[in-house]
Amino acid sequence: MSRRFFTLLLGIGLTCCLLLSMTATADAMEVQTPKAMGIADVLAASTPSDWRPLEPENTLYVEMATGRVIIELAPAFAPIHVANVKALAREHYFDGLAIIRVQENYVVQWGDPNGEKPDLSRKIEHAHPTLPAEFDHPIPVNMPFTLLPDGDVYAQTVGFSDGFPLARDKSNGRMWLIHSYGMVGAGRGNTADSGGGTELYVVIGQAPRHLDRNCTLFGRVIQGMELLSSLPRGTGPMGFFAKPEENIPIISIRVAADVPLNEQSPLEILRSDTPLFLQYIEARRNRNEDWFLNKAGHIDICNIPIPVRKKN
């Protein structure tokens, strides 16, 4: 009956696939044509130059009792928010605050549980309480962009730039980050400039693309998603925790560059501007592993997790 335990084994669907012990053992000369390669084959055929290091200055560590959630920041797409969230982290704004909302198939959100109580709420020392929106931007000249071949339900074109899922509309020359699983954004009130990074959210369900261009996305979780997605759901309206004691403490949020070297988590991320990345996309569009009997022949932008591995 061993077949049972192989059931669905090949349908790997991780958003953050941390390849803990991966080594590039395949000789490039031995590699079959790209169409015959499975996902593991493509990654095994990668060379060191197919990977880029995670930059400590563009990385947040969210420390919880259960472990560390690692966020890669996206200064190319939300420079104002990235700078402000880093400033908030550096003045220890988040330390001791909490996850206050876990909404099923939607978002985990954290901030100040006393945000509604001016006398008790956490004070901001140097950072900004609110910011102008960074929902979208003009498309820069010469920004790398790996176009996906199968289109998108929501945007004119979609693809990856620096590993971030990106929509582009040539008719108005705008681009914006996409609400894929694990993306991190700044909550806001009813006006565009009412957010600023004091209250953050992470997508934990089906990509809520209707939030695209409605919130400023400024990063993505690249390790530790399971620490957020497996949290108990809030029983209050919209998944807010009904009782204060249900809030889940955030021990601290640090810029990785500020953490002692021996406490850092060195990671590498698959580059999205290489020929190998095109092979990776193709291996996800048409799954060549034996288990798959029908190949999809198409791929949605939110179904392409960016591989991450420990840096040797």
Next chain:
Amino acid sequence: MSRRFFTLLLGIGLTCCLLLSMTATADAMEVQTPKAMGIADVLAASTPSDWRPLEPENTLYVEMATGRVIIELAPAFAPIHVANVKALAREHYFDGLAIIRVQENYVVQWGDPNGEKPDLSRKIEHAHPTLPAEFDHPIPVNMPFTLLPDGDVYAQTVGFSDGFPLARDKSNGRMWLIHSYGMVGAGRGNTADSGGGTELYVVIGQAPRHLDRNCTLFGRVIQGMELLSSLPRGTGPMGFFAKPEENIPIISIRVAADVPLNEQSPLEILRSDTPLFLQYIEARRNRNEDWFLNKAGHIDICNIPIPVRKKN
């Protein structure tokens, strides 16, 4: 600072939105044009005929220590699997088995933890151990189908039939259920006919559309998804639990019709073949709630949860 707690409040994204106390209070004459209605407005304007009862004979109750997960079966799309899973439930095949796999952003799977040990594995009395695949079917004449207007990355056309997300390809006359969040399928080995319903899975992450036409889908979770999606992730390969003691017991799986009336969970489901359902889709394509500053103007099939409410 009350704005903080309204952050993202309007971005409702539940797949299974159980409207516990909803009543149709709006006078249809007072309703604004559909384009101006929010999701709550549309549902409040519904009449009793916009809803259908959940049929106890086509419903499974999965009983866990944490509560009941309710699955609506889809005999129109997988008659052989539905009949066999019901037969398995009725011979108490599942009682005392366990959830053996929780893979992040992918699936929860249950079955026999001793499936690999012939001497210890659960015996099937009357049902079938394996079945022919029901990956897709010919499109029947006159089957209701509510076409979505914005296309799909994977299939020629997509829409809803009896509340189930469905793809159709007119070029070959085939239709198949879609792997949206909460859909329930039968695991299998490497051959198409190696599954049969003894090992089942539920989608708990971004819709894994590459599984479409690779597994037989036969139902969807309409209540209790949070009991599955918030489970701790398995630390073994592919999210299987590394140690037997980590498996999560399934107390029982029953066909609802076999459960005493006072222990049943009477629910109603929004019909997908009505003018009101078209208004509901439009309210999700273009969110009219004040919070939304940019309307998407498009909707993905997997971003349209089917509303469910308690039956009065």
